[in-house]
Amino acid sequence: MSQKKPNYNLIGKSPRKVDGLSKCTGVTKFADDLELPRMLFCKIHRSHVAHARIVSIDTSAAEKIPGVKAVLTGKSLPISFGILPVSQDEHALCLDKVRFVGDPVAAVAAIDEDIAFDAINAIKVEYEPLDPVFEPEEALKNEVPPIHDYGDDGNVHKRVSMEFGDVEKSLADSDEVFEDIFFYEGNTHLAMEQHSSLAWMDPDSRITIWSSTQTPHYLHRAAAKVLEMPPSRVRIVACPNGGGFGGKSDPFNHEIVVAKLAKMTNRPVKVTLTREEVFYCHRGRHPVLMRSKMGVKKDGTIQGLHFETLLDGGSYGSYGVASTYYTGALQTVTYKVPTYRFDGVRAFTNKAPCGPKRGHGTPQPRFGMEVQLDKVAAKYGLNPATLRLSMMQPKDSITANWLRIGSMGLSRCIEKVVEGSDFNNRHGKLPRGSGVGIACSSYICGAGLPIYWNNLPHSGVQLKCDRGGGVAVFCGETDIGQGSDTVLATCVAEVLGVDLYDIRIVAGDTDLTPVDLGSYSSRVTLMMGNAAIQAAERARELLAKAVGEKLEVPGSRLGFAENRIFDVENTETGVTFAEGVVLAESKFGTIGTVGSYTPPPSPGRFRGHGVGPSPAYSYSAAVVEVSVDEETGMITVDKVWIGHDIGQSINETLVIGQVEGSVYMGLGEALMEEMTYRGNRFGVHKIPSLLDYKSPTTKEMPEVVTYLIEEPDENGPFGAKEVGQGPLLPIMPAVANAVYDALGVRVDEVPITPAKVLKALSNKDLRHGPTRFPDLKITEQDRMRVKTQEEGGDGRSDKPFDRKKKKEAVKP
Amino acid sequence: MMRLPAFAYHAPNSAREVVEILAGEGPSASIVAGGTDLFPNMKRRHQTPKTLVSLQDVDELRGVSWQSDGSLRIGPGEILRALERDADIGNRLPALVAAVRSISTPVLRNMGTIGGNLCLDTRCNYYNQNYEWRRAINFCLKCDGDTCWVAPGSKVCWAVNSSDTAPVMMALGAKLRLISPRGTREVDAQDFFQNDGIDYLAKKPDELLTDIEIPDQGKSRSVYLKLRRRDAFDFPVLGVAARIELDGEVVKNADIVINAVSPAPTRANASEKALIGKKMSDDVLAEAALLAYKPSKPLDNTDFEYAWRKKMVKVYVRRALEHIRSSFLI
Numbered sequence A: 001m002s003q004k005k006p007n008y009n010l011i012g013k014s015p016r017k018v019d020g021l022s023k024c025t026g027v028t029k030f031a032d033d034l035e036l037p038r039m040l041f042c043k044i045h046r047s048h049v050a051h052a053r054i055v056s057i058d059t060s061a062a063e064k065i066p067g068v069k070a071v072l073t074g075k076s077l078p079i080s081f082g083i084l085p086v087s088q089d090e091h092a093l094c095l096d097k098v099r100f101v102g103d104p105v106a107a108v109a110a111i112d113e114d115i116a117f118d119a120i121n122a123i124k125v126e127y128e129p130l131d132p133v134f135e136p137e138e139a140l141k142n143e144v145p146p147i148h149d150y151g152d153d154g155n156v157h158k159r160v161s162m163e164f165g166d167v168e169k170s171l172a173d174s175d176e177v178f179e180d181i182f183f184y185e186g187n188t189h190l191a192m193e194q195h196s197s198l199a200w201m202d203p204d205s206r207i208t209i210w211s212s213t214q215t216p217h218y219l220h221r222a223a224a225k226v227l228e229m230p231p232s233r234v235r236i237v238a239c240p241n242g243g244g245f246g247g248k249s250d251p252f253n254h255e256i257v258v259a260k261l262a263k264m265t266n267r268p269v270k271v272t273l274t275r276e277e278v279f280y281c282h283r284g285r286h287p288v289l290m291r292s293k294m295g296v297k298k299d300g301t302i303q304g305l306h307f308e309t310l311l312d313g314g315s316y317g318s319y320g321v322a323s324t325y326y327t328g329a330l331q332t333v334t335y336k337v338p339t340y341r342f343d344g345v346r347a348f349t350n351k352a353p354c355g356p357k358r359g360h361g362t363p364q365p366r367f368g369m370e371v372q373l374d375k376v377a378a379k380y381g382l383n384p385a386t387l388r389l390s391m392m393q394p395k396d397s398i399t400a401n402w403l404r405i406g407s408m409g410l411s412r413c414i415e416k417v418v419e420g421s422d423f424n425n426r427h428g429k430l431p432r433g434s435g436v437g438i439a440c441s442s443y444i445c446g447a448g449l450p451i452y453w454n455n456l457p458h459s460g461v462q463l464k465c466d467r468g469g470g471v472a473v474f475c476g477e478t479d480i481g482q483g484s485d486t487v488l489a490t491c492v493a494e495v496l497g498v499d500l501y502d503i504r505i506v507a508g509d510t511d512l513t514p515v516d517l518g519s520y521s522s523r524v525t526l527m528m529g530n531a532a533i534q535a536a537e538r539a540r541e542l543l544a545k546a547v548g549e550k551l552e553v554p555g556s557r558l559g560f561a562e563n564r565i566f567d568v569e570n571t572e573t574g575v576t577f578a579e580g581v582v583l584a585e586s587k588f589g590t591i592g593t594v595g596s597y598t599p600p601p602s603p604g605r606f607r608g609h610g611v612g613p614s615p616a617y618s619y620s621a622a623v624v625e626v627s628v629d630e631e632t633g634m635i636t637v638d639k640v641w642i643g644h645d646i647g648q649s650i651n652e653t654l655v656i657g658q659v660e661g662s663v664y665m666g667l668g669e670a671l672m673e674e675m676t677y678r679g680n681r682f683g684v685h686k687i688p689s690l691l692d693y694k695s696p697t698t699k700e701m702p703e704v705v706t707y708l709i710e711e712p713d714e715n716g717p718f719g720a721k722e723v724g725q726g727p728l729l730p731i732m733p734a735v736a737n738a739v740y741d742a743l744g745v746r747v748d749e750v751p752i753t754p755a756k757v758l759k760a761l762s763n764k765d766l767r768h769g770p771t772r773f774p775d776l777k778i779t780e781q782d783r784m785r786v787k788t789q790e791e792g793g794d795g796r797s798d799k800p801f802d803r804k805k806k807k808e809a810v811k812p
Numbered sequence B: 001m002m003r004l005p006a007f008a009y010h011a012p013n014s015a016r017e018v019v020e021i022l023a024g025e026g027p028s029a030s031i032v033a034g035g036t037d038l039f040p041n042m043k044r045r046h047q048t049p050k051t052l053v054s055l056q057d058v059d060e061l062r063g064v065s066w067q068s069d070g071s072l073r074i075g076p077g078e079i080l081r082a083l084e085r086d087a088d089i090g091n092r093l094p095a096l097v098a099a100v101r102s103i104s105t106p107v108l109r110n111m112g113t114i115g116g117n118l119c120l121d122t123r124c125n126y127y128n129q130n131y132e133w134r135r136a137i138n139f140c141l142k143c144d145g146d147t148c149w150v151a152p153g154s155k156v157c158w159a160v161n162s163s164d165t166a167p168v169m170m171a172l173g174a175k176l177r178l179i180s181p182r183g184t185r186e187v188d189a190q191d192f193f194q195n196d197g198i199d200y201l202a203k204k205p206d207e208l209l210t211d212i213e214i215p216d217q218g219k220s221r222s223v224y225l226k227l228r229r230r231d232a233f234d235f236p237v238l239g240v241a242a243r244i245e246l247d248g249e250v251v252k253n254a255d256i257v258i259n260a261v262s263p264a265p266t267r268a269n270a271s272e273k274a275l276i277g278k279k280m281s282d283d284v285l286a287e288a289a290l291l292a293y294k295p296s297k298p299l300d301n302t303d304f305e306y307a308w309r310k311k312m313v314k315v316y317v318r319r320a321l322e323h324i325r326s327s328f329l330i
C-alpha cells in the first residue's frame, strides 16, 4: 500500500467553503441577479412544430408594439456553431429549418418582460412541414428526410466500431456467452438555477456576456465566431452557477442572442429562461438501447465482451460524438476484459438535443454491464461481490482498449460496502420483498484530450502575492456549486501556509483569468489543482529564497504554515507571510507566478482514442437496500452504502456532498426520471415542468453511508481524484440488482417504475425490458481493429489514423 | 419566468361584498382564495380573469366550529395548515386530516384553503402546460382548442378531478352552502362535482362557497388513501375515501369514493352494495375491491401508466377497507 501521507494543514479537512457565507446569506450574485441601468429583457420565440422548413417569418406586428426595441431573426446570425468542431450544426436562431418543438426562431428585446412576451407571441412564422422522426430505430431506417445534411448517413449522426483483440474467438472459447438487451431512458440535469445571460456592449465596442455557463472558454470561442468579432473584444464572465451537471456546458443560442441584441440596441440585454425552456436546452442523458454479449468462464470471470449501443441524440450534435464513444470507453477499467468490441450509433431525432449529463455516456453501459454481471453471478450461484473482487483490473496497467490505469482502489470500496451493509449475510437471504444489490463503476478525472485539437495546457492558474499578505488567484474555472473555488484556494493555501480566507479567487472571466477548459468531465480538481500547486510552489520558491537569506537558513529548511514562514528546525525563528512577501518583492520585484497543467499523452494511437484516456480513474462501489411492494410494484430505497476511491480528499465535506448528491441523482434516474415526448402528438415534450417531471424529494432520500478510500494517485494534486460524477454510476444497477434480490425479477430498463416491476412479475421469464436490438449496419469499412497490449499491439489500429481526413468531415 | 397577466384586484371584508363585486363584474371576474391553483393557471393562460376578488380579508369565511348536533362547520377560507393542526379534527375526522396533510407541500398548505381545494380546477397533462406548449398541440378541448388529446373524438373533456379532500367530503356526507345574488342554497358534496372536465362543478361562476358542514360521524370509521409518485408535492393519481358503519359485525352503511381517475370523484356503488349486510371478511373486501376496479377508467393524462393506475384501484380499495376493519378493532 501507499507510503505514509504527509501531514497536511488543510488537505482532507473540512473548513467551510470560501464562498459559503455569501451563498447562505443570499449575497452571491447569480446571472439572473444582475441588473444594469437601461437593461432590456429578451424573450425567444420557439418553434411549435417538430420538423419543418421555415417559409417566412413576419415580425412586423412585434416591431410595432411600444416598448419593443429590437427583433432578431436567424438571418442576422448566419454562422453556425457547436461545442465540437465536428458538429458545428447549431444556429443562434434557426435559419431555414426547425428541428424540434422548442427550437429558437426569433428573439425580441423590450423594456419589460411582459412586453417581450406579447411581442414573441405577435411573431408569425410560416412553416412547410417535414416528416419528423422520434425514434432512433426509425432514424436508422433512413426513410424520412434527414434532420441534418451532415453525419455518417441519413439520420445517423455517428457510427463507431472498434475491436481490441479477437472478441469472436474469446466468446467462442468461453463457457457461456450471456446476451442481454437493456434500455436506459433519457433524463435531464434539473439544476435549480434556470439559464440566464446578460450582455452589454461598452462604447468602446467591447462586449461582455455574463452567463450561467460551465464553460466560459468554449462560449468565448463560439460567441466571437458567431458575432464575427475578434475574441479580444468579447469577454465572458461565468457567474456562479446554481447547479450545472453538464446542462450549462454547451455554448447556447440564448447567450449569443442577447449579445447580438445588446449590439443592436446599445443597451444591456438579459434573458432568463423559463423552466420549460431549460427542458428545451436539455443536453442531458441520451436514451440508449444496448446489447451486451459477455463471454464468461464457469467461475464468472469475463473472457471477452461485445457491447453495442444505439443513442437517441435528439436534434443537434452537441457533445454527441464524444457521448457515443463514452458509451463504449469505460467498460474495461473496472474488471479485466481481455478482448473487447464496441459498436455504437448515434441517431438524430426531432427532440431536444442530448448531450453530457453527470457521468456523460457511461451510466447507460455501466447499468447494462453491472446488471449482466449480477445475472452471471446468479446463474452460477456466485456471490456478486466476490465475483467482482476476483477480476479486478490491476493498478498501473493498460486495458484492452489502451487506457492507462494508475491507482485503483475498487477492491477496498467493495470490501467497505460489503462489510458495512453485511451484504454477505443478507444478499439472497432477506425475506421476500426486501433485497440488497451491489454494483461498481469507474470514472475519468478529466479527459486526456481537449474538445478542439490543440497542444495547449488544459488549465492555467495565475497567482499574485500582496505586500499585506493577501494572495489573489486567477483561474478560468467556474464554481457550479461543487466547490471548485474552495478547492483552488485550498491547494494554494496548503502550499503557501496562509489562511484559506486570505485568498481571493478570481474565476471564470476570459478577460482576467487564464484558460481553464471548464467545469465538465470531472477535470477541475485534478487539472486546476495541479496548475495551482505549480503556481503556488513557484511563489513559495521566491519567498523561500528571500526569507532564507534574511534568516540565514537554507530555503529547503523553511516551513510555510499559519501565515508564517519559519525554520522547521527552530520554529521560533521566522517571519510573517506578509513580511516574507515584502522581502521577496524587494529582491525580485512583483511576486506573480503562473502554473499550468497538461494531461499525459495516452498510449492509444487509433482514431477515437481521445475518448476514455484520463490522468487517473476514480472508483466506486455501492450496495443499495430496497423494499418492494409486490402488489403495487412500488420501490422504497431504505439505505445506501457507497465507497468511493477519491485518491485524496481536498475538502472532505465537499467530497461527501458530491457522493451524496450523486446518490440522490442516481436514485432519480433509477426510479422515476424520464425525458419523454409524445411522438403521436406533434412531438411535444410530455412533462416540461418541475412538478410533472418526477425527481425525488427529500422524502424519498434514504440514509447514505459514505466510505472514502484514500490511496493517492501520482497524477492528482496531493493525490486527489474526481468525485463529481463517478459515485452516480453504481446506483442505478445496484437498485436493479436489489429489486432482483427482493423479488427475483429483472427490470432491464431504467427508470424501474412500479408498472414495470408488476409486468416483470407477471411475465413468464420474470423479466421486463427490451427484447430487440436493431442492426447497426456496421460495415467492414467502419470497423477498426486494434491489437491489445497482451497480443503485442502498439496502440495503433489496422486503419491509419489520419487527422487530415477527419478535418474534411467538419462541416464549415 | 412565467408572468401573471394583468388584472384588477379587490379585497373586500364581507361575503356579501364578494358576491356583489362578482355580480357586477360578470364572468370576467374570479374568486381567489390562496391562489395556489389559480395563479399558476393564470400564468399558463388557462384563465385570464380581468378582476380578482380575494377572500383574504373575509373573516366570516374562516374558522372551524363544532355544532351541538356533533357536526362540524368549516369556513372555506380556512387554510389547510390550520385544519391539519387541529387536534379535535384529527381525532374525530382522521380521513379528512389525512387528505389535507397529503396536499402539495407545507408551504403551499400555508396559503391554500379548503374551499379552493374543493373548487380545484381539473387537471390533465395536455392542459397543465404553458401557452406555447399548448400551441404546439393546437390547444385542447378544455382551453382554446377543440380536440381532447386524451381521447380524440371525445366530445367531453377528460381532465381529472385531483382534489384530495373532495372524495372525503363525499364519503363523509358533507353539505356545502353557496351564496349568490339569487340567494343561498345548500348542496350535498355528492352533487357538487360533475363528470365533465370543463364544467366540473355544480357551482355557478357568481356563487361563493361560504360553509362546509360535515355531519356527526357516529360510530362509523373512515380512511383516505392516496396514490402518487412522491410522498410530498404530488397530486393524487388515485384517491380512495371510504367510510363504514357497522351493526354488530355486519356492515350497515358503506361509502366508497374513488377520485383522480375521472373528471369527478365517483361513488363505487357496486362495491358499497356488495358490503352492506356482510361481515368484513377477506373475501367480501376482495369482491368489493374488484367491483370498484372494473368500471374505473383512468386515461393517459396524469403521471404513471394508466393501465397500472387501474390495477391500483383494486389494491387501494381493498387496503382502505382493511384499514377500516382493523381500526374497528382498536
Ligand SMILES: Cc1cc2nc3c(=O)[nH]c(=O)nc-3n(C[C@H](O)[C@H](O)[C@H](O)COP(=O)(O)OP(=O)(O)OC[C@H]3O[C@@H](n4cnc5c(N)ncnc54)[C@H](O)[C@@H]3O)c2cc1C
Pocket: A691, B030, B031, B032, B033, B034, B035, B036, B037, B038, B039, B040, B055, B076, B077, B080, B102, B103, B104, B105, B108, B111, B112, B113, B114, B115, B116, B117, B118, B119, B120, B121, B162, B163, B164, B165, B207, B208, B209, B210, B233, B234, B235, B236
Ligand atoms: C405544486 C402544487 C402541488 C399541489 N398538490 C396538490 C395535491 O396534492 N392535492 C390537492 O388537492 N391539491 C394540490 N394542489 C392544488 C392547491 O394547492 C390546493 O388544492 C389548494 O387547496 C387550493 O386552494 P387555494 O385557496 O389556493 O385555491 P385558489 O387557487 O385560490 O382557488 C382555486 C379555485 O377555487 C375557487 N375558489 C376558491 N375559494 C372559493 C370559494 N370560497 N368559493 C367559490 N370558489 C372558490 C377559485 O375561484 C379558483 O377557481 C397543488 C398545487 C401546487 C401548485
